[in-house]
Amino acid sequence: MKITSLLENQKKEKRIAITPETAKKYISLGLEVSLCENYASHLGIKDEEYKEIGVSIVKDEKEIINNADIIVQLALLNDDKSSLLKAKQTLIGVLNPYENKDKINNLIKRNINVFSLELLPRITRAQSMDILSSQANLAGYKAVVESFAYFEKAVPMMMTAAGTIPAAKVLVVGAGVAGLQAIATAKRMGAIVFATDVRIASKEQVESLGGKFLTVEGGENLETEGGYAKEASEDFKKKQEDLLSETLKKIDIVICTALIPGKKAPLIIKEEMINKMSSGSVIYDLAAVQGGNSAFTKVNEIVDKNGVKILGESNVLNKLPTSASNLYSKNVFNFVSNLYDKENKKININIEDEIIEKTLIR
Numbered sequence: 001m002k003i004t005s006l007l008e009n010q011k012k013e014k015r016i017a018i019t020p021e022t023a024k025k026y027i028s029l030g031l032e033v034s035l036c037e038n039y040a041s042h043l044g045i046k047d048e049e050y051k052e053i054g055v056s057i058v059k060d061e062k063e064i065i066n067n068a069d070i071i072v073q074l075a076l077l078n079d080d081k082s083s084l085l086k087a088k089q090t091l092i093g094v095l096n097p098y099e100n101k102d103k104i105n106n107l108i109k110r111n112i113n114v115f116s117l118e119l120l121p122r123i124t125r126a127q128s129m130d131i132l133s134s135q136a137n138l139a140g141y142k143a144v145v146e147s148f149a150y151f152e153k154a155v156p157m158m159m160t161a162a163g164t165i166p167a168a169k170v171l172v173v174g175a176g177v178a179g180l181q182a183i184a185t186a187k188r189m190g191a192i193v194f195a196t197d198v199r200i201a202s203k204e205q206v207e208s209l210g211g212k213f214l215t216v217e218g219g220e221n222l223e224t225e226g227g228y229a230k231e232a233s234e235d236f237k238k239k240q241e242d243l244l245s246e247t248l249k250k251i252d253i254v255i256c257t258a259l260i261p262g263k264k265a266p267l268i269i270k271e272e273m274i275n276k277m278s279s280g281s282v283i284y285d286l287a288a289v290q291g292g293n294s295a296f297t298k299v300n301e302i303v304d305k306n307g308v309k310i311l312g313e314s315n316v317l318n319k320l321p322t323s324a325s326n327l328y329s330k331n332v333f334n335f336v337s338n339l340y341d342k343e344n345k346k347i348n349i350n351i352e353d354e355i356i357e358k359t360l361i362r
Contacts, residue, residue, distance in 0.1 A: 001345055002032045003070040003336070006061060006081060007039055012314070014321035015328055016040050017072040017093070022329040024053045030342055032056070034064050043322050070347070072332050076100050087111035090339075090347055092332060094118050094131060097361055098262040104361055113349060115359045117335060118261070126355050128334040133177045134327035135317055139286055140181030140257065142316050144170075147253050147284035148189065150302075150309050156190020167192050171244075171251045172211070173268055173293055174258030175202035178286060182255045183211045194247065196240065197258075214247060216240050241270065248273050256285040256293035269294035279307025288312030335359075 003026055005017040016039065018026070023033045034056040037047060047057045058064050065071070065084045073093035076082070082103065085091065087110060095116040097104055107114050117131045127133075148155055148168075157167040170186040172179045175197035183206060186193045193211040195202070203213040216239045248254070248269070259265055265287035274283070274295060285297040296303045297312040304310075317324040338355060341348040351357045 001030075001069040001340070001347070002034060002067055003072065004034045004064050004068040005039070005072045006064065006077065007036055008074050009078070010042065013074050014042060014318045015074050015325045016043065016321075017074060017325075017329055017332055019325055019329045020045060020049045020053060020055075021326070022333045023050055023055050025333050026336070027054050029337060029340065030345060031070075031336075031340070034058055034067065036061050036064055040325075043325065070336065072336065074328070076103060079103075082107065085110065085112050089113070090115070092117065092335065095361075108361065113347070114361045115335070115339075115356075116361055117331070117359060119359045119361075120335075121354050121358045123354060129331050129338070129355070131328055131331045134331055135324060136176065136178035136257075137181045138320050138324050138327070139316050140178035140255075141185045142320055143178070143255050143257070143284050143286050143313075144182050144185040144189070146313070146316065146319070147255060147282045147311065150282050150284075150311065151253055152280060153252070155186075168252040169194070169250055170253045170255065171195070171214075171247060173197075173254060173256045174287075175199070175206050175213075176257060176259075178257040179255070180205055180209060182257065183209045186253075186255070187211065191253070194251070196244065198236065198240075214243055216243055240268070241273075244268065245273050245276065249276050249278075251277065252281050254281070254283040254294070256283065256287055256297075258293050259287050259290060263290075265290040265293055267291070267293065267295065271295040274305055274308055274310075277308050281308045283308065283310045285310065285312045286316065289314050 026033050035050060037057055037059055051057055062084060070090045076095045090113040092115045097116050104114055120126045120129055154165050155168045158165040168191045170191045170193045172182045172195040175195050183193050183195055187210045194214055195206045195211045196214040206213040258268060283294050285292045285294045287293045288297050288299045292312055294310055296305055296310050299312050299314045302309055302311050339347055349356060
């Protein structure tokens with residue numbers, strides 16, 4: 001069987017799905033690996049590195065698509081490349097089925113197997129394949145580093161002969177994987193960290209990292225069975241709003257990470273809250289592409305509201321493409337290993353396997 005990965009749209013996505021390390025693993029598994037010329041050259045990885053381990057480098061993408069059994073990607077292929085796919089091929093990636101429903105349905109009608117990895121179940125056996133966790137970890141770290149770069153004051157407390165500089169106060173909205181990494185990173189860099197989340201179970205995790213959890217009085221546990229946040233009631237939103245409104249008066253940096261799978265991001269930081277923040281404060285909104293957790297968030301723009309900088313990034317992982325690719329490609333390899341029947345050298349779509357059943361789009 002042959003596996004390949006096509007170059008993504010470089011303006012939107014710099015990560016790759018097959019690194020030399022994982023290419024070697026696929027070959028050991030018994031798969032043939034083919035890639036287009038300069039597949040990873042933008043990350044400093046030359047074609048020769050792939051060739052040395054047995055990867056075929058091909059000039060014509062049409063030829064690669066035509067010969068492939070499995071195609072692994074980050075995002076859904078564009079229409080031109082999708083039109084070249086044929087029956088019984090398998091497409092694997094982060095395909096955003098909520099937004100790309102019609103395009104994916106067209107692929108399914110053509111008898112193409114479509115797996116979207118953000119649908120992986122939160123079970124122990126799927127942890128090594130969990131692309132949301134591996135990528136969110138890096139996103140939380142980078143969000144802190146980026147926001148600190150725009151904050152024009154020192155972050156840790158500094159005691160000098162000329163006086164003391166107080167530590168920056170950071171609020172992390174959403175204590176999922178990205179939020180917890182943001183808390184840990186901000187704490188390591190010397191900030192005083194606060195956090196809020198609709199999942200009560202997050203309190204212990206936040207405090208274990210040295211953060212202070214902002215508890216909404218009489219709050220309910222808004223966590224799905226899969227471990228994700230679900231939408232809050234209007235009563236909870238009002239109580240959270242009152243708590244945040246007071247807290248933000250003393251906050252220097254806000255990291256927004258709150259997302260609800262398949263839905264618009266909840267608007268948590270309202271206009272009137274921003275008006276109470278000090279000039280020079282920074283809001284970094286990781287939820288920008290899904291509408292944003294903050295008022296005024298614009299994708300890939302810096303909005304200045306009365307001296308408060310609001311940053312919305314479409315893909316912060318494009319600023320860490322090598323590290324992100326290393327983790328993503330390993331997640332994908334582990335998924336393919338579970339899907340591939342090594343003995344019979346074929347894809348085994350076993351619907352009784354929860355991992356396969358949840359990620360296969362039908």
